[in-house]
Amino acid sequence: MHGEIQNIISYLQTVTSLRLTCHFEEKPFSLPDFEILGDSPLSVFLKHYNLNKEEVILLSSALVPHIIPGFFDKIIEAFLLKGGNFPEFGGIKGDNQRGMLPTGETVLFIVAGTDLTERLKHLPLFDKSNQLFKHHILRLTQVKTGEPYLSGKLLIEAEFVEVFTTGKVSLPSLSIDFPAEHLQSQLVWEDLVLPDQVWSQIKDLQIWLKHKDTLHRDWNLGRKLKPGYRALFYGPPGTGKTITATLLGKYTQKEVFRIDLSMVVSKYIGETEKNLATLFDKAENKDWILFFDEADAIFGKRTGVRDAHDKYANQEVSYLLQRIESYNGLVILASNFRSNIDAAFVRRFNAIIYFPPPKVEDRLLLWEKSLPQLISLGKDLELREIAERYELNGSHIMNIVQYISLVSLESRNFILTKDLMIKGIKRELEKEGK
Structure with a gap:
């Protein structure tokens, strides 16, 4: 499972280092090829979406902070031996994450450098036509009015991080964020x-x-x-x-x-x-x-x-x-x-x-299916008579069965009498003011 993660991170490291080398030494740059390995969940995802090299860089840039904190910091430090900032690379600090988090600017620099023509050519990488954004796998956080939208943090949905790293994804729980x-x-x-x-x-x-x-x-x-x-x-x-x-x-x-x-x-x-x-x-x-x-x-x-x-x-x-x-x-x-x-x-x-209210035959069948096998019918009780007389639905019947079962367990009497049945029915109907 982890082979493909190592593969995609190694590719991102190679490409990022190559871009910085070419930038500082003023050499021409071209993206190396990327080869998918194995059949892990990440491999299956890459094959399914048929990502090109630029999209692999986009995805891996969003994924890597969840696996290797400080990934981009270490690469940049090797090129800025005297320290200092490198604004062309983008990036932002998180509230809790001490390492650099990538922005849209980070990915644009890696794939296009500072060449104006290349940067303009690669801008569609970040719009809704890109399947990674269209399908809400990746997103850029909103920025303050007047700031470049590519300076927003590049984020990957948490469930994709989970499935790529563990092979499974937990279902969301009821919350304000997921009602x-x-x-x-x-x-x-x-x-x-x-x-x-x-x-x-x-x-x-x-x-x-x-x-x-x-x-x-x-x-x-x-x-x-x-x-x-x-x-x-x-x-x-x-x-x-x-x-x-x-x-x-x-x-x-x-x-x-x-x-x-x-x-x-x-x-x-x-x-x-x-x-x-x-x-x-x-x-x-x-x-x-x-x-x-x-x-x-x-x-x-x-x-x-x-x-x-x-x-x-x-x-x-x-x-x-x-x-x-x-x-x-x-x-x-x-x-x-x-x-x-x-x-x-x-x-x-x-x-x-x-979904109509159950008719007589349906009500009879519901009673027969719902009553526990451990409960026997008293001689004075006919389920057909109950089904014909009381127009109850499945929810009513299950509530009545629960009441009857609890009374039987408490009294240790497992013979259902007509009196107990009628009591349970009246109790249920009274809840609805009937």
Whole structure:
């Protein structure tokens, strides 16, 4: 794994030293060739993005401070024997890092020196047309107004440092910087009770997740199709929307994140867009499933513009629509009512799936699947009668089963009577004021 890291750092050291030698001795300079070694995560990355020599220098310059503090300082010291500054090389000191951190100016000097023509030719290396910046792998920090933008620090996303150095990457945790919760479940598809039509539509989502890369890349439809897939799950609470999204990820080996809209939506102008940008930038090209629960809070109908607040609220919706359409994975919006979602979004959904309240047969099946095997039914209890009489959803039934199970464990009586069942049902319905 570490062979490729040593290879790319050695290349950067060679090129940097060669550039400084040619600069101070006024000799012509040309970039030496770079050869990828092995099949480490870094090697796979370099091959996948097919980086040229300049991009290898760009990437390695951002990576090296995380591995060798003072890397650039030691090289420059060998050329400035009497000390002093060398502003052409760029670089900046960090708050905690005592060594030099590279800036855009650092990389531009290494690849182009002080030759004006070469410097102008290499400026596109730092704009959004470069895949390393376009895919949010690298970025330059913002600088104060009036200062050259290439004097911003050259940064690499932390997850790429982790995967290049350890071979794995940790999933982000719910925080202000990442307002999304990682969803996992020990349930299986067989635990769900859904109508056949819903199962059919869920299978369509699985098929897209399985074949999307082939569709866009091998079949060359990426030019004509939007990059991702957008689905609306709507229906009453407790009908299986969240667990369906979770199991979609489980069975297609995709990570699923539920967006906490309370952390995304801000009363301050511009903050909601900033929070959304952080979220989508982090998720981009990860193949994650993004699940917006109770999506009405931000995906609801746009209002007529009566004041500045309405104007900026509508801008938030428009910005979100733009980011969802450019996201290259599966986005699922969940709502209690389809009519709550803005028509501009509805037109753009690839799939609209209704999760209805369970009917009698479905409720009976839910009871049969949910009750623990250690609990026996009393002679006075008929599950079909309960299923016919009480219009409960899967969430209700699981809460009631938990209550029944706890009472049984405490009393050491594992025969479920009708009285206990009715008590559990009434207790659940009272929570909702029914």
